[in-house]
Amino acid sequence: MSEEPIAYAEIILHWVVGLGIIGVVAIGIYMTQMENFALYGLHKSLGILLFTVIVIRVVIRLRKGWPENVSTGAAWERGLARVIQWVLLIATIAMPLSGMFDAYGAGRGLNVFGVNLVAPNIDDTGLRAVVSEALSSFGEAVHGIGANILIAAILLHVAGALKHHLFDRDTPLRRMVRRGTMS
Numbered sequence: 001m002s003e004e005p006i007a008y009a010e011i012i013l014h015w016v017v018g019l020g021i022i023g024v025v026a027i028g029i030y031m032t033q034m035e036n037f038a039l040y041g042l043h044k045s046l047g048i049l050l051f052t053v054i055v056i057r058v059v060i061r062l063r064k065g066w067p068e069n070v071s072t073g074a075a076w077e078r079g080l081a082r083v084i085q086w087v088l089l090i091a092t093i094a095m096p097l098s099g100m101f102d103a104y105g106a107g108r109g110l111n112v113f114g115v116n117l118v119a120p121n122i123d124d125t126g127l128r129a130v131v132s133e134a135l136s137s138f139g140e141a142v143h144g145i146g147a148n149i150l151i152a153a154i155l156l157h158v159a160g161a162l163k164h165h166l167f168d169r170d171t172p173l174r175r176m177v178r179r180g181t182m183s
Protein backbone atom coordinates (compact mmCIF):
# COMPACT_ATOMS: atom_id res chain seq x y z
CA MET A 1 0.00 0.00 0.00
CA SER A 2 1.43 3.42 -0.91
CA GLU A 3 2.04 5.50 2.15
CA GLU A 4 1.47 9.24 2.46
CA PRO A 5 4.10 10.86 4.75
CA ILE A 6 2.86 12.69 7.85
CA ALA A 7 3.93 16.33 8.39
CA TYR A 8 6.91 16.82 10.76
CA ALA A 9 4.84 19.15 12.94
CA GLU A 10 2.21 16.44 13.47
CA ILE A 11 4.86 13.82 14.29
CA ILE A 12 6.50 16.15 16.83
CA LEU A 13 3.13 17.07 18.37
CA HIS A 14 2.23 13.38 18.63
CA TRP A 15 5.35 12.52 20.65
CA VAL A 16 5.32 15.69 22.80
CA VAL A 17 1.68 15.07 23.77
CA GLY A 18 2.06 11.27 24.05
CA LEU A 19 5.17 11.28 26.23
CA GLY A 20 3.94 14.35 28.14
CA ILE A 21 0.63 12.64 28.97
CA ILE A 22 2.41 9.47 30.13
CA GLY A 23 4.62 11.61 32.40
CA VAL A 24 1.67 13.58 33.86
CA VAL A 25 -0.32 10.34 34.38
CA ALA A 26 2.65 8.71 36.13
CA ILE A 27 3.07 11.70 38.47
CA GLY A 28 -0.73 11.81 39.06
CA ILE A 29 -0.90 8.15 40.07
CA TYR A 30 2.27 8.30 42.17
CA MET A 31 1.28 11.45 44.08
CA THR A 32 -2.24 10.17 44.89
CA GLN A 33 -1.14 6.63 45.82
CA MET A 34 1.82 7.79 47.92
CA GLU A 35 -0.02 10.88 49.23
CA ASN A 36 2.94 12.95 48.05
CA PHE A 37 1.34 16.40 48.17
CA ALA A 38 4.62 18.11 47.18
CA LEU A 39 4.13 16.76 43.64
CA TYR A 40 0.63 18.20 43.13
CA GLY A 41 1.99 21.56 41.93
CA LEU A 42 4.28 19.88 39.39
CA HIS A 43 1.43 17.68 38.14
CA LYS A 44 -0.94 20.63 37.71
CA SER A 45 1.68 22.92 36.11
CA LEU A 46 2.73 20.29 33.55
CA GLY A 47 -0.93 19.42 32.90
CA ILE A 48 -1.86 23.06 32.18
CA LEU A 49 1.20 23.59 29.93
CA LEU A 50 0.50 20.35 28.08
CA PHE A 51 -3.12 21.46 27.59
CA THR A 52 -1.96 24.35 25.34
CA VAL A 53 -0.07 21.89 23.10
CA ILE A 54 -3.01 19.45 23.17
CA VAL A 55 -5.40 22.16 21.94
CA ILE A 56 -3.10 22.89 18.96
CA ARG A 57 -2.90 19.19 18.16
CA VAL A 58 -6.66 18.64 18.41
CA VAL A 59 -7.41 21.67 16.21
CA ILE A 60 -5.00 20.35 13.53
CA ARG A 61 -6.52 16.87 13.75
CA LEU A 62 -10.10 18.14 13.45
CA ARG A 63 -9.20 20.42 10.53
CA LYS A 64 -7.03 17.95 8.59
CA GLY A 65 -8.78 14.71 9.56
CA TRP A 66 -6.93 11.50 10.42
CA PRO A 67 -3.81 10.43 8.50
CA GLU A 68 -4.34 7.79 5.82
CA ASN A 69 -4.77 4.32 7.36
CA VAL A 70 -1.73 2.23 6.35
CA SER A 71 -2.47 -0.78 8.55
CA THR A 72 -2.74 -4.19 6.88
CA GLY A 73 -5.01 -5.42 9.70
CA ALA A 74 -8.62 -6.65 9.46
CA ALA A 75 -11.48 -4.14 9.18
CA TRP A 76 -12.47 -4.65 12.85
CA GLU A 77 -8.87 -3.97 13.90
CA ARG A 78 -8.73 -0.72 11.94
CA GLY A 79 -12.13 0.26 13.36
CA LEU A 80 -10.96 -0.42 16.92
CA ALA A 81 -7.76 1.58 16.33
CA ARG A 82 -9.85 4.54 15.13
CA VAL A 83 -12.18 4.33 18.16
CA ILE A 84 -9.12 4.33 20.45
CA GLN A 85 -7.71 7.36 18.61
CA TRP A 86 -10.97 9.24 19.26
CA VAL A 87 -10.98 8.20 22.93
CA LEU A 88 -7.38 9.46 23.26
CA LEU A 89 -8.23 12.75 21.56
CA ILE A 90 -11.24 13.37 23.82
CA ALA A 91 -9.47 12.16 26.99
CA THR A 92 -6.44 14.38 26.41
CA ILE A 93 -8.79 17.39 26.40
CA ALA A 94 -11.06 16.14 29.21
CA MET A 95 -8.25 15.34 31.67
CA PRO A 96 -6.56 18.75 31.94
CA LEU A 97 -9.93 20.56 31.70
CA SER A 98 -11.46 18.48 34.49
CA GLY A 99 -8.34 18.97 36.62
CA MET A 100 -8.66 22.73 36.14
CA PHE A 101 -12.42 22.65 36.93
CA ASP A 102 -11.63 20.78 40.14
CA ALA A 103 -8.87 23.19 41.21
CA TYR A 104 -10.79 26.35 40.26
CA GLY A 105 -14.08 25.15 41.77
CA ALA A 106 -12.35 24.26 45.03
CA GLY A 107 -10.97 27.82 45.19
CA ARG A 108 -7.34 26.72 44.75
CA GLY A 109 -6.90 28.84 41.62
CA LEU A 110 -4.66 27.89 38.68
CA ASN A 111 -0.92 28.20 38.98
CA VAL A 112 1.90 27.26 36.57
CA PHE A 113 5.28 26.90 38.28
CA GLY A 114 4.56 29.73 40.73
CA VAL A 115 2.79 32.03 38.24
CA ASN A 116 -0.88 32.56 39.12
CA LEU A 117 -3.18 32.28 36.09
CA VAL A 118 -6.16 32.43 38.45
CA ALA A 119 -5.47 33.45 42.05
CA PRO A 120 -6.76 31.24 44.89
CA ASN A 121 -10.16 32.35 46.21
CA ILE A 122 -9.38 33.81 49.64
CA ASP A 123 -12.29 35.07 51.78
CA ASP A 124 -12.37 37.94 54.29
CA THR A 125 -11.04 35.72 57.05
CA GLY A 126 -7.95 34.90 54.95
CA LEU A 127 -9.01 31.30 54.33
CA ARG A 128 -9.45 29.56 50.98
CA ALA A 129 -13.14 29.52 49.99
CA VAL A 130 -14.89 27.17 47.57
CA VAL A 131 -15.97 28.87 44.31
CA SER A 132 -18.34 26.12 43.12
CA GLU A 133 -18.78 22.81 44.90
CA ALA A 134 -20.64 21.42 41.85
CA LEU A 135 -17.84 22.36 39.41
CA SER A 136 -15.19 20.95 41.71
CA SER A 137 -17.06 17.65 42.26
CA PHE A 138 -17.80 17.32 38.55
CA GLY A 139 -14.12 17.96 37.70
CA GLU A 140 -12.92 15.51 40.33
CA ALA A 141 -15.27 12.76 39.12
CA VAL A 142 -14.34 13.23 35.43
CA HIS A 143 -10.62 13.35 36.33
CA GLY A 144 -10.83 10.08 38.30
CA ILE A 145 -12.93 8.13 35.76
CA GLY A 146 -11.11 9.73 32.82
CA ALA A 147 -7.75 8.63 34.23
CA ASN A 148 -8.77 4.96 33.99
CA ILE A 149 -10.20 5.34 30.48
CA LEU A 150 -7.09 7.25 29.34
CA ILE A 151 -4.70 4.64 30.75
CA ALA A 152 -6.66 1.77 29.09
CA ALA A 153 -6.67 3.66 25.76
CA ILE A 154 -2.90 4.39 25.97
CA LEU A 155 -2.15 0.71 26.68
CA LEU A 156 -4.31 -0.47 23.76
CA HIS A 157 -2.81 2.18 21.46
CA VAL A 158 0.78 1.20 22.33
CA ALA A 159 -0.04 -2.54 22.13
CA GLY A 160 -1.58 -2.02 18.68
CA ALA A 161 1.42 -0.02 17.43
CA LEU A 162 3.86 -2.69 18.68
CA LYS A 163 1.78 -5.52 17.20
CA HIS A 164 1.87 -3.84 13.79
CA HIS A 165 5.58 -3.18 14.02
CA LEU A 166 6.73 -6.55 15.39
CA PHE A 167 4.22 -9.04 13.96
CA ASP A 168 2.43 -7.51 10.96
CA ARG A 169 5.56 -5.61 9.93
CA ASP A 170 3.53 -2.83 8.35
CA THR A 171 4.11 0.91 8.56
CA PRO A 172 2.01 2.79 11.18
CA LEU A 173 4.79 3.06 13.81
CA ARG A 174 7.64 3.55 11.31
CA ARG A 175 5.68 6.41 9.77
CA MET A 176 5.56 8.15 13.18
CA VAL A 177 9.32 8.04 13.76
CA ARG A 178 10.73 9.01 10.40
CA ARG A 179 9.87 10.54 7.05
CA GLY A 180 7.76 13.66 7.17
CA THR A 181 6.73 16.58 5.05
CA MET A 182 7.23 20.21 5.96
CA SER A 183 3.52 21.05 5.45
Ligand code: HEM
Pocket residue numbers: 021024025026028029032040043044045047048050051092095096097098099100102103110143144147150
Ligand atom coordinates in the same frame (compact mmCIF):
# COMPACT_ATOMS: atom_id res chain seq x y z
C1 HEM B 1 -2.75 16.04 30.65
C2 HEM B 1 -3.35 16.40 31.73
C3 HEM B 1 -3.59 15.55 32.95
C4 HEM B 1 -3.60 14.20 33.10
C5 HEM B 1 -3.37 13.14 32.04
C6 HEM B 1 -3.86 13.93 34.50
C7 HEM B 1 -3.93 12.68 35.07
C8 HEM B 1 -4.12 12.43 36.43
C9 HEM B 1 -4.10 11.14 37.04
C10 HEM B 1 -3.87 9.82 36.30
C11 HEM B 1 -4.33 11.30 38.36
C12 HEM B 1 -4.43 10.19 39.40
C13 HEM B 1 -5.81 9.61 39.42
C14 HEM B 1 -6.76 10.41 40.27
O1 HEM B 1 -6.71 10.24 41.47
O2 HEM B 1 -7.57 11.19 39.75
C15 HEM B 1 -4.51 12.72 38.60
C16 HEM B 1 -4.78 13.30 39.82
C17 HEM B 1 -4.97 14.64 40.02
N1 HEM B 1 -4.89 15.64 39.07
FE1 HEM B 1 -4.44 15.39 37.14
N2 HEM B 1 -4.02 15.12 35.16
C18 HEM B 1 -3.86 16.12 34.24
C19 HEM B 1 -3.95 17.48 34.47
C20 HEM B 1 -4.31 18.07 35.66
C21 HEM B 1 -4.51 19.48 35.85
C22 HEM B 1 -4.35 20.54 34.77
C23 HEM B 1 -4.88 19.64 37.16
C24 HEM B 1 -5.22 20.89 37.89
C25 HEM B 1 -4.91 22.10 37.52
C26 HEM B 1 -4.90 18.32 37.78
C27 HEM B 1 -5.21 18.07 39.09
C28 HEM B 1 -5.18 16.83 39.68
C29 HEM B 1 -5.46 16.61 41.09
C30 HEM B 1 -5.83 17.68 42.13
C31 HEM B 1 -5.32 15.23 41.30
C32 HEM B 1 -5.52 14.47 42.61
C33 HEM B 1 -6.93 14.00 42.72
C34 HEM B 1 -7.17 13.43 44.08
O3 HEM B 1 -6.35 13.62 44.99
O4 HEM B 1 -8.23 12.80 44.21
N3 HEM B 1 -4.54 17.39 36.83
N4 HEM B 1 -4.36 13.37 37.40
